[in-house]
Amino acid sequence: MDSIEYAVVGAGLSGAATAWHLAARGHGVALLERTTPANDAGSSHGSARIFRYAYPEEFYTGLVQEAKASWDELARLSGKQLITPTGAVDYGAIRQPKRLAAVLTSRGIDHELLTPAEAGRRWPQIAFDTPVLWHPDAGVIDAHESVAAMVDQAVIDGAALHTNWAVASIAGSAGAYVLTSEDGRTLRAANVIVAAGGWLPRLLGSLALPSSFLAGMPPIEVRQEQAYHFPYVDGTDPSTWPTFIHKREGWQAYGLPGGRDAGFRGQKVAEYNGGKILPSAADQDGRISADNRRRVIDYVAQYLPGLVPEPYAETTCLFTNTPTEDFILDRADGITILSPCSGHGAKFAPLIGKFAADLATGAGQVPDQFRLAAQAHGTAVAAH
The missing domain is CATH 3.50.50.60 (FAD/NAD(P)-binding domain)
Structure with missing residues (x-):
């Protein structure tokens, strides 16, 4: 042995x-x-996970700053770009952009707090319903x-x-x-x-x-999450898309450039914790819920005018959550x-x-x- x-x-x-x-x-x-x-x-x-500093408490934002030093060391050792900078926008009544901004201020992280109109002029591909936190040092991690x-x-x-x-x-x-x-x-x-x-x-x-x-x-909760790739509207510059988290009563959506996973053709959009609960990863079946697909399509049609509300690809992945x-x-x-x-x-x-x-x-x-x-x-x- x-x-x-x-x-x-x-x-x-x-x-x-x-x-x-x-x-x-x-x-x-x-x-x-x-x-x-x-x-x-x-x-x-896959190639698309959100890297962000915005958290409602300094504890996690500080840990992101610590983690970034290790990411930089790994990039140096491997010779690979592992995080692609895109910036991030956070908005929605429950997302509390002002609170997030206060945390970033306390940690010395570059950011702006924008009105919905200001953010809409900068990112017309997104319909904002509250003030918006923008922090440019966010990006997309290539997980694989x-x-x-x-x-x-x-x-x-x-x-x-x-x-x-x-x-x-x-x-x-x-x-x-x-x-x-x-x-x-x-x-x-x-x-x-x-x-x-x-x-x-x-x-x-x-x-x-x-x-x-x-x-x-x-208690440990395993969810089979579902994500969808939506194509950019003709004429939309993919490089202008930030990652986003939109949190309002009863709903949290997130999105990010899909990168290699999406053939570089579109944005990855999902409902946060919108998938079914499993006993363990061994019980996943890879099936997409028709109700979840419809909710996300409706969301894209209402809030993401820079995307065609018809997914060209879809996938499942696992979230393993503590309370x-x-x-x-x-x-x-x-x-x-x-x-x-x-x-x-x-x-x-x-x-x-x-x-x-x-x-x-x-x-x-x-x-x-x-x-x-x-x-x-x-x-x-x-x-x-």
Whole structure:
């Protein structure tokens, strides 16, 4: 049986980042992925994830600033552009643009607060219904290329990547852990970091974790989200499209340039947390809800005049949520659990990997908000 110092379960954004940081520090690492890194059945595939600084609390905005330094380091090491600058607009009565602007001011982040008319003249392709926050340093993350870059760096630093290695159980054994795959292979590790995303709910019961630790886990909700690509109206310059978050009573929509996922032809638009709830990622079926499609088409027709309200492509992906949308990052004995990332974790991936490596090795601490005790006692910071 092979033996390793650290086994990382899951090669999505968080797991790949953790393997990168551990290997860069000289640790022996095995990165186990149930299929291939950034595959379509997980939460880290494709070329379009929003990178933004706008949060209603300084806590997360400050973490984005920390994460950006790691993104820049990864771009330097890989020679790839992983974040494409587009800027971002945030609006809607519940989005509270003025509150977001106050947070950006306190953190020294460039931004403008615009009236609906001012924003409409700048972006006529969007119909604004409230004041608008604009911050130009936002952009679009290429998730697939980011995972590939982090895996590549981990392997360069000595990590072993095991693909098609679906973990079925993790059992304690003589001061270490034996990981068993669904096809019966085994690997022995002194420490385990579980970054399984939407598979975490199903895997939790098969981990050698204390019952008190498991009792402190918040409810984890897995959703099969749906996103649609809408073509630009003829004459619209694709380079003028920012990312957007529009939040009003009973509805939150978001959109971003679809990039490679959309053949560079259109904007990716979705209803936030509009998909059906699943027991785990294993239960996804890739089916699009006709009601959801109609809601998003109607939304585009009303609020996005720069798009043709007829999607030319559609897809599903996984959101794995906690009740507050705060991340989980905690450890019991030699097992570290990280994420779920609640639909907004991609932008933090290199920093989450650093936190996980710190926690697993004892080299540092993670924010209290991500520990189970804070979430169990309601002291975590709601993300939104």
